[in-house]
Amino acid sequence: MRTESDSLGQIELPKDVYFGVHTQRALNNFPISDNVTHPEIIRAFLEIKQAAAQTNATSGNLDRSIAKHIVSATKLLLKQPIDSRMFPISDIQGGAGTSTNMNVNEVIANIALEQIGRARGDYQRINPNDHINMGQSTNDTYPSAGKIALIRLLTPLFESLESLVDALGNKADTFSTTYKMGRTQLQDAVPMTLGNSFHAWLKPLRRDMLRITTARDALYMLNMGGSAIGSGINVSYHYQVHIVPNLASITNLPLTQAHDLFDATSNLDSFVALSGALKSLAVNLSKMSNDLRLISSGPRSGLHEINLPAKQAGSSIMPGKVNPVIPEVVNQVAFEMIGFDATITAAAEAGQLELNAFEPIIFKSLIAGIEHLTRAMDTLRINAVDGITINKSRLSQDIDLSASFATAMAPIIGYQEAAKIAKESLRTGKSLRQIAENKGVFSEDELAHIFKVEDIVINARTPEHGLVLHAPKAKA
Structure with missing residues (x-):
């Protein structure tokens, strides 16, 4: 075990973990979900920390040697799959995401410390808050x-x-x-x-x-x-101007x-x-x-x-x-x-x-x-x-037995008369065409038009697709 401290006091955590006190408190406080923070969020956080270190170094606010180790640590983490053992915090957490932000800060700091031969948790040289989080807040x-x-x-x-x-x-x-x-x-x-x-x-x-x-x-x-809260407190003007362009270059996104x-x-x-x-x-x-x-x-x-x-x-x-x-x-x-x-x-x-x-x-x-x-x-x-696949015989049968062709009759004999023919078809079980022929109110051309489904249905993959009913030819 190793001991780390924050403003609330000391806490013990496993000696071999790369995270620190803030992460351990989050693990204790938020045993909510079996799912950890999504790897793509962690990946983006690592890129943000890399861009921040580079930007703070060029502004003169961060020692270039420290920035070099921070960048090296982030690149190392980005080369491999995101390890949930390093980033174990639940995806449901209090604190507006501060726990995840600090989790990333701590992991980067401890990897960077190892690169310079220091023990994990020895934050005198490279600090999660002062160096990794420089110019940042969980708010942004x-x-x-x-x-x-x-x-x-x-x-x-x-x-x-x-x-x-x-x-x-x-x-x-x-x-x-x-x-x-x-x-x-x-x-x-x-x-x-x-x-x-x-x-x-x-x-x-x-x-x-x-x-x-x-x-x-x-x-x-x-x-x-x-x-x-967008106040820009503790953020240099150079950082404000360059952080997003630098991050855009790292992520290859038009940010x-x-x-x-x-x-x-x-x-x-x-x-x-x-x-x-x-x-x-x-x-x-x-x-x-x-x-x-x-x-x-x-x-x-x-x-x-x-x-x-x-x-x-x-x-x-x-x-x-x-x-x-x-x-x-x-x-x-x-x-x-x-x-x-x-x-x-x-x-x-x-x-x-x-x-x-x-x-x-x-x-x-x-x-x-x-x-x-x-x-x-x-x-x-x-x-x-x-x-x-289709059941063509079933589709054809449904059309043949349908009373829906009465819709095409309505322009010729009127809605009410067409409705009577449809109801008779449904009541007797006879086809609509058989009843229409027996009525003798339609010419052969009209019957051919009414019951020719190809002429009634026009299918085109255009904004005007759908049903088009062709008006019958005028009687001589």
């Missing part, structure tokens, strides 16, 4: 690290979203002439194509991509250099300096905006999953319009049963994201005065939402959408 480092982490985690989400949209587009093209019944309020409406359905699913996802992109772009603005460093909420509106965009994506994915489960229901007593790939046995007691497990898991991820959005909204609203203390739960929720949505879209595409 924690939200900045969180933003950098979010930006990076959004890259695979965009890739997964684009791949899913492409897969849906391919299916929309494949099924562009596969006719089916459209339904409103689960009741037969008018004919459409299965391609229309896939196109209707992908369009909102494209809009979600734009929403998420706009929200992500707001994350590039950092308040580094603001220090405590920008906030114009107003006195930003009490650390741009929390950007987190709320991102959460809202992710919730929209979740809602649209869930709606599509609902539709997939419904139109694949059966196989005997459901709609059974399509077949989802069989991925696993569906029951421990009913032989042969196969469930739509992939849409089901996507639904659950969507429900989770909706809950995350509520948490993020509450946390953003609950901040008081010059600081929001609840950023840890905001980042935890955003990061989990991003990662889970990314994986959900991948499994939806790979294990469901790509393998969808």
Whole structure:
């Protein structure tokens, strides 16, 4: 064991750990979650500490030899996977992220001390607060690290979203002439194509991509250099001018300096905006999953319009049963994201005065939402959408027996008369065409037009896609 002290007194911690007293107190105080602070946040923190050391050295405020060892320590840590034994603090923590900030400061200091032959915890030469944290406050480092982490985690989400949209587009093209019944309020409406359905699913996802992109772009603005509540206290002008450009160079991200460093909420509106965009994506994915489960229901007593790939046995007691497990898991991820959005909204609203203390739960929720949505879209595409096949005979049967063609009769004989024919068809079980022919109120050309589904349904992957009813030719 070794003993370290802070303003609260002394504390013992294992001799071989790289963290120090502040980290140990956090471990004692926050035994909340089994998940530690996300590795991407730690990675971003290390890059911030590297940029800070370099900037403080060039300003003349930090001894260049000390800065050299700090930079060397951060580079060493960045070359290897983030070790949770070094960074073990729960992702849910009090203190607005101060524990994570100090955890990183302590680990860097102790690695740097080893490089100069000093023992861990011997902070006379290289100190976590005085040297590693110079010119900084948790007020600016924690939200900045969180933003950098979010930006990076959004890259695979965009890739997964684009791949899913492409897969849906391919299916929309494949099924562009596969006719089916459209339904409103689960009741037969008018004919459409299965391609229309896939196109209707992908369009909102494209809009979600734009929403998420706009929200992500707001994350590039950092308040580094603001220090405590944006006051700039203990921060040199040189540091304020150069810290963000130096960090941008290290991270290879187009980071920008906030114009107003006195930003009490650390741009929390950007987190709320991102959460809202992710919730929209979740809602649209869930709606599509609902539709997939419904139109694949059966196989005997459901709609059974399509077949989802069989991925696993569906029951421990009913032989042969196969469930739509992939849409089901996507639904659950969507429900989770909706809950995350509520948490993020509450946390953003609950901040008081010059600081929001609840950023840890905001980042935890955003990061989990991003990662889970990314994986959900991948499994939806790979294990469901790509393998969808159709039951063409069932689709044709539904159209043949449908009374929906009465919609095309209405312009010729009026709504009320068309409704009577539809009701008679449903009451007698006779086809709509048979009844229409018996009525003798339509010409052969009109009947051909009314019941030719190809002429009623026009499928085009354009903003004008959908149903177009052609007006019948005027009677001579």
